[in-house]
Amino acid sequence: YWEMDFPDQGDEVSGDARQLVDEFEQLLLQAVEKRLRADVPVGAYLSGGLDSSMIVAMACKLKGPAINTYTIRVDDPSLDELSAASLSARHIGTKPPIVQDFRASDALATYPELIQAAESPVIDTSCAALLQLARRVHANGQKVVLTGEGADEWLAGYPWYKAAKLLGYLDVIPGLRLSSLALRGYLGLSHIPQYPAQFRRNVEASVGGPNAWVEAYGMLGLSKLLFYAPPMREVLEQNQPWAALGMNLERAKRWAPLNRGLWVGARVTLAGLLLQAKGDRVAMHSSVEVRYPFLDEDVFDFTSRLHPRWKLRGLRDKYLLRLVAERWLPKEIARRHKVIFRAPLDSFHMDPEPPFVGQLLSEESLRRTGYFDVAAVQRWRKAFRQMRAGSLPRLSVEMGLVAVVATQLWHHTFIDGSLSDLPTRTVPA
Numbered sequence: 217y218w219e220m221d222f223p224d225q226g227d228e229v230s231g232d233a234r235q236l237v238d239e240f241e242q243l244l245l246q247a248v249e250k251r252l253r254a255d256v257p258v259g260a261y262l263s264g265g266l267d268s269s270m271i272v273a274m275a276c277k278l279k280g281p282a283i284n285t286y287t288i289r290v291d292d293p294s295l296d297e298l299s300a301a302s303l304s305a306r307h308i309g310t311k312p313p314i315v316q317d318f319r320a321s322d323a324l325a326t327y328p329e330l331i332q333a334a335e336s337p338v339i340d341t342s343c344a345a346l347l348q349l350a351r352r353v354h355a356n357g358q359k360v361v362l363t364g365e366g367a368d369e370w371l372a373g374y375p376w377y378k379a380a381k382l383l384g385y386l387d388v389i390p391g392l393r394l395s396s397l398a399l400r401g402y403l404g405l406s407h408i409p410q411y412p413a414q415f416r417r418n419v420e421a422s423v424g425g426p427n428a429w430v431e432a433y434g435m436l437g438l439s440k441l442l443f444y445a446p447p448m449r450e451v452l453e454q455n456q457p458w459a460a461l462g463m464n465l466e467r468a469k470r471w472a473p474l475n476r477g478l479w480v481g482a483r484v485t486l487a488g489l490l491l492q493a494k495g496d497r498v499a500m501h502s503s504v505e506v507r508y509p510f511l512d513e514d515v516f517d518f519t520s521r522l523h524p525r526w527k528l529r530g531l532r533d534k535y536l537l538r539l540v541a542e543r544w545l546p547k548e549i550a551r552r553h554k555v556i557f558r559a560p561l562d563s564f565h566m567d568p569e570p571p572f573v574g575q576l577l578s579e580e581s582l583r584r585t586g587y588f589d590v591a592a593v594q595r596w597r598k599a600f601r602q603m604r605a606g607s608l609p610r611l612s613v614e615m616g617l618v619a620v621v622a623t624q625l626w627h628h629t630f631i632d633g634s635l636s637d638l639p640t641r642t643v644p645a
Contacts, residue, residue: 218513221464222467222471222472228521229521229522229523230523230525236522236536237536237539240518240537241543243515244274244509244510244540245278246512246514247509247514247515248275248278251507251509251512252278254360256359258362259283259284259285259353259361260362261286261287261361262287262304262313263288263300264287264300264304264549265300265364265552266364266538266545267364267510267534267537268364269304269541270537270541270544270545271510272285272304272305272310272362273308274544276309281308281310281311282310283310284358285301285310285313285314286313286353286361287313287314288318288349289318290318290345291319301313303546303549304545304549316349316351322348323344323345324569324570325570326344326347326348327344327622327625328572328639330343330347330493331626332501332629332641333498334492335630336488336626337622337625338493339615339618340489342494343493343498350506354502361505361506361507362506362509363495363506363507364510365494365495365508366509366511369481369485369510370516371535371537373534374432375554376477377428377528378531380426380428380473380477383395383431396416400413408438408612409442411438419456422465423480424463425469426473427473427477427480428474429485439612439615439619442592442596442613442616443589443593443620444588444589445588463479463483472524475520495508538550572625572636572637576625577594579594581624584634585624585632587627588620588623596613599613600613600614600617625638630642
């Protein structure tokens with residue numbers, strides 16, 4: 217009933233800055249006002265970042281400063297956002313945020329419940345924190361919250377769009393993709409497995425051409441080549457999941473490359489992660505409804521028509537939104553760099569580990585599901601600790617191991633309840 221579309225490249229709206237800021241501000245206010253309509257008090261998630269701070273500021277303008285806000289305090293100072301959330305709340309004039317503490321050990325302990333709520337494997341450990349945050353909202357007697365999800369999708373807020381722009385400067389010679397050669401060279405030097413060049417060309421053909429989002433997903437998904445069992449590799453080689461997205465290729469080939477990336481990101485991450493494992497399903501697990509002003513149809517329609525430079529100006533993401541935010545927020549928030557909220561990834565590899573992890577990753581359980589190479593899983597569970605912390609090779613292996621545990625846990629929960637001692641939703645034969 218609704219389909220994303222963008223103007224032909226060159227036909228986008230450029231316009232006057234003040235006029236565009238005025239129009240965008242009014243549309244956002246209308247979107248927030250619609251989502252404040254309820255017969256119960258409406259709260260809001262507040263990370264202290266640009267997107268959630270804008271939503272809270274507008275909600276307080278419309279409803280007054282008594283809105284409850286909720287944030288997460290992670291016990292890793294480099295990941296904690298409480299100070300930024302508190303700064304936003306003080307400037308907006310609302311109450312200090314209600315805090316949900318999240319320790320490193322909570323990520324793994326919460327995962328069985330998270331998989332039950334999401335009904336799918338979940339690799340993003342921050343989803344466990346958001347499951348607990350929704351529980352805190354419910355415990356506080358609230359049923360509805362606003363959130364800032366969607367701004368990054370429509371206005372190129374993720375770092376891979378910047379990376380693609382930088383790599384694109386290498387492609388100055390028509391027909392010579394130096395950016396591809398540079399990327400493949402980097403992966404090779406980092407000893408990270410990669411797909412054949414033809415595989416990448418096939419993917420690009422199925423999404424209308426080069427695509428920043430596909431590049432990012434491809435990097436994150438390289439761990440499949442480390443851990444998949446041979447039958448799964450055959451499935452991977454014989455299928456084109458990108459083609460199954462149903463992109464209108466005739467239209468997509470006429471869009472600006474940035475907009476092709478936004479389309480794919482919205483179709484894949486927005487629906488499959490942000491609205492599922494991070495949003496609707498984990499929130500409704502605690503009977504909390506999450507509402508998304510940035511996903512308003514009129515907001516998308518406006519942003520879709522914008523020239524890409526209003527989304528990504530140089531290396532400044534969400535450029536037009538930042539201009540709007542300077543009317544509402546302190547400059548340190550309006551100009552704050554994108555910080556992707558995440559929980560500590562290494563919390564998934566704690567020692568000693570919960571018994572269910574060893575059960576799910578036992579040789580018997582791995583052979584029973586058949587998804588993963590037993591020898592590879594056993595090898596990398598030990599070997600990754602010798603890799604340099606924070607390096608791309610280690611990150612790829614760590615995320616791959618999280619995916620293995622999450623997939624085994626999902627299989628145990630919904631398909632075959634014999635893999636561990638955890639509860640299962642399967643029906644005995």
